[in-house]
Amino acid sequence: MRVVGLLGLVASVAVLVVGSPTGPGGDRSLEEARSFEEFPLYFAGDEVDGLSLAAVLRRDEGADYVSFVYGECSPTSDSGCAPPAEVQVWPADMRYAGSYDASAGAPSVELTRIRGRPAAFVGDGMQLELYTEESTIVVFADTRQRLLTIATALRCLGRDHDGPREERLGCRR
């Protein structure tokens, strides 16, 4: 009986430490992200390309974005790991195509258009940035196909309801 009680206690502590099994982890809930008003947010839904929304993160020191992490990875001591996909949304005046210059040591940028918006593949091409009037959407993924799948799935994260997926990206606060 004592053993069962101890196991229950350990399980409870583990849930508290690791996070609730019923929602995404991170330092923000999806509901908190829905009420975010500083700049329009986009995400790829609760699940995209077989990956569940694993965490919602807010960073406002040094950088300014809301992040939606999709899928899990397995870090080890001394070596972190990159989740299979992530959508970061930045204010457009903080991050834009012109942020990348052509000076020595700057990464290469391949300009394109996606869903009616200027866009760019950066570096090795596994980072896609889409530029809207008020927000810049940065997508990281482990394959080019997954990048494009996520770009296709992007929609507005709204206060009352998530917006329908529209061909031309454009959300309002």
Add this chain to the structure above:
Amino acid sequence: MLQVRPYARGVSRLLGVAAVLASASLLLATSAPAHFDTAGRFTHVACPGSPATRSDPVNVVFHHWGTWGRAESQLVAHTGWAAASGTTQHFLDHGGCFPQHTQRASGEGSRFHVRIRGQHWDGGLGWAAAAAAHHEDLVLFPFPCGHAVDANGAEGSGFDQGRDELEARFRDAGHETSRVWWGNTQSIRQCDGDYAASDGWTLLVRLHQVNH
């Protein structure tokens, strides 16, 4: 007198053209990659490197006399980071994947830690080495997991803290420093369950030819 037959002249021409083509291809092969490769802006836990094996953002570049040996020597001189423990990570360069050349840390517990690899010579940067710096905590509770880079916070992530520390140490020692936007802000999950990310700015540090 040597007489050259028509077919022999044809062979000579072919050999000549082949030699020119071979020289041209050799020139192209050696000159095309003559730049610092910024395609891979992360270290990798294993080779071949892919987005699935990304680990730490590259956030420091030592340049001009930035061979990995000079980077290590001048870093130890300005920081005193003498510890050399840590796992091996890998860097990408012109389509290849290679293990780090060296690593230095400020201790064995919670510490600053940097991994370094000498990269290809660049027409603008000269000899250059890529580095991934961070501050990491030794996490023992609630479960012992080892070193985990500090999560994003008021002082920046552990990646930003490591870069900022190197910037201050080298600048105070008289080295020219600047920053370039790399945008490698992908969140990296740590063994304590937290996420850490670079703020996207990479530090450039100009090194001396002569070590300290």
